[in-house]
Amino acid sequence: MVNGNEIISLVGQRQDIEQFRKKHWVGTFEEYLDIVRQHPEVTRNAYQRVYDMILSAGVERYEVAREPRVHYKFFDDPWGNGHDAIYGLDEALETFVNALKSAAKGYGIERRVLLLHGPVGSSKSTIARQLKKGLERYSATDEGALYTLGFVSLDNPEVVHWCPMNGEPLQLIPKRFRRDIEAMLNEGRGPDEFRVKIEGELCPFTRYIYNERLHLYNGDWTRVVKDVRVKRLLLSEKDRVGIGTFQPKDEKNQDSTELTGDINFRKIAEYGSDSDPRAFNFDGEFNIANRGIIEFVEVLKLDVAFLYDLLGASQEHRIKPKKFAQTDIDEVILGHTNEPEYRRLQNNEFMEALRDRTVKIDIPYVTKLSEEIKIYERDYNPERVHKHIAPHTLEMAAMWAVLTRLEEPKNAGLTLLQKLKLYNGKSLPGFTEENVKELREEAVNEGMHGISPRYVQDKISNALVAHSDATCINPFMVLNELEAGLKHHSLINDEATRQRYRELLGVVKEEYENIVKNEVQRAIAADEDALARLCANYIDNVKAYTQHEKVKNKFTGQYEEPDERLMRSIEEKIDIAESRKDDFRREIMNYIGALSIDGRKFDYKTNERLHRALELKLFEDQKDTIKLTSLISNVVDADTQAKIDVVKARLIRDFGYNEESATDVLNYVASIFARGDAKE
Ligand SMILES: Nc1ncnc2c1ncn2[C@@H]1O[C@H](COP(=O)(O)OP(=O)(O)O)[C@@H](O)[C@H]1O
Ligand SMILES: [Mg+2]
Helix, strand or coil: CCCHHHHHHHHHHHCCHHHHHHHCCEEEHHHHHHHHHHCHHHHCCHHHHHHHHHHHCCEEEEEECCEEEEEEHHHHCHHHCCCCCCCCCHHHHHHHHHHHHHHHCCCCHHHCEEEEEECCCCCHHHHHHHHHHHHHHHHCCCCCCCEEEEEECCCCCCCEEECCCCCCHHHHCCHHHHHHHHHHHCCCCCCCCCCCCCCCCCCHHHHHHHHHHHHHCCCCHHHHHHCEEEEECCCECCCCECEEEECCCCHHHCCCHHHHCEECHHHHHHHCCCCCHHHEECCCHHHHCCCCEEEECCHHHCCHHHHHHHHHHHHHCEECCCCCCCEECCCEEEEEEEHHHHHHCCCCHHHHHHHHHEEEEECCCCCCHHHHHHHHHHHCCHHHHCCEECCCHHHHHHHHHHHHHCCCCCCCCCCHHHHHHHHCCCCCCCCCHHHHHHHHHHCCCCCCCCCCHHHHHHHHHHHHHHCCCCCEECHHHHHHHHHHHHCCCCCCCCHHHHHHHHHHHHHHHHHHHHHHHHHHHHHHCCCHHHHHHHHHHHHHHHHHHHCCCCEECCCCCCEECCCHHHHHHHHHHHCCCHHHHHHHHHHHHHHHHHHHHCCCCCCHHHCHHHHHHHHHHHHHHHHHHHCCCHHHHCCCCHHHHHHHHHHHHHHHHHHCCCHHHHHHHHHHHHHHHHHHHHHC
């Protein structure tokens, strides 16, 4: 057993003292200028830093329908072990990152509020959280480092009055010298390289001390900066450094001091005036978020007066703390709003002003099934729920959620489910990638309404709780919860929508039936020896047929006509029409011929269609010997039970079932077949 000392020394070995030293470095202004000469990026503004942070996680480029696409790995949440990863929103995120890029380059977007807009639960808060967390981490790396300043106290050289707004040290340089100093700092740098640009003025507090010292030293700036200390700025939401969040409370209680700081009444007595910056707390959300990012949660719920402040702040990069002049800020301003809220205010007059000064970025729901599934797999995987989740459980919930978001295709020949499959990358005869793109384009509002992932997450949780003594949960448990919840769903207020969502649950159940029927069929037919024998038999006959020969009967040794019934019974399984059978058979023989020239043998598994046809044929032949439907009656003889156990074992091996879920699904499929038999 390890002892305490060993545990401590493990941490001792892994800790990075060098890194700690760097992060907690404190130096002089002169030393800071040397840092800036070597690493000018430390002076990046907030938009530049956030944009570089996103790029620093890496970029993947790919194509969809011959159009280039980008995936920013930053949104995979690589440093949070993926727990906050965003799935399936590459397009929206690309638009967002492009806006940041343009703001970073100073093309004007930096003067607008970035407004994430979308339906409830489309991951807007998650995106904001990722940016804030990311910035905390990035500011602590060498690449993302930034610095701020303070003045050594005259009374006690151990004490530094740090800038309450985390100001950039270069702001100490008087305006009239800035051009020349920028030129010196940028000397030797090419036009494509990052160039230092000194922007903004010191905050009122730091400016006050600066002026005081200037006086003290008879206007000698070189002596003033000797009193300056510079330190690394480690952004942290918890410590209220460089990261702010503003959440509207009820309308009456909104007070501008929450944004721009407040008078410190206790200190007024000490300093004698309420306009002395030392008697003011620069701790409003805008103040503390300087150099980083400020998030406005549900921004349209803000009082209108506040909104104008906000728009002003973003346009001017300035705020107005009570009693003080305009104060410069450098921070990314990010707001989000839910689509119903946005719609409610659409015709409001101040929305005009808002539209002009915001960049609205739509964050829709996911419309690609495989991506939606990932959202649920992250939270509900066997490790986290300590339970077996039957195959297709999360898939069916996700399928329903996506179906509720899709717009009915204009093409009458296409069902909603088929459209979902096309979006999911499945190919359907007669549909090219180009057509799929057109489908997306014709459905303008797709993904902006429907069921939210949060609703589905809640219902999966309910199912887990309701069946907490079961060792496994299955799709029906979840689908039933999804249906039951519709009655009380707060966001659905018309009966027609509710009805439509119920019908879509029906579509999903039908699809589930097809999927499991297919799996059970394949499990029954997954007898490789039998398949190989059937295949050899089929090929012998096809060969004889195409070459107008006879087939040797293995028992009798007699030569017989090719077995047309056998061949057709296989081909019909995959809808090869009588008129197409010659072509099909010839294709197969050509393929086998080509293989044998290379000295290779034919393997039916390489031909997906033939494989499927053989499986279905074998299933048909074996179905009756397995007597699946006898499962319904509960009286199963030993021989049948043995066969059923083999099938169950294959379901477990090939399709991810466990004992219990395999039993369930066999019973379920047996009941479907029993129904089918009864119909016949
Ligand atoms: N595209 C997505 N990828 C990953 N998770 C998502 C996605 N969309 C929604 N979620 C999940 O749904 C839940 C709601 O997201 P949230 O960010 O709170 O939404 P919003 O702020 O838009 O209402 C969260 O658990 C989130 O992780
Ligand atoms: Mg939210």
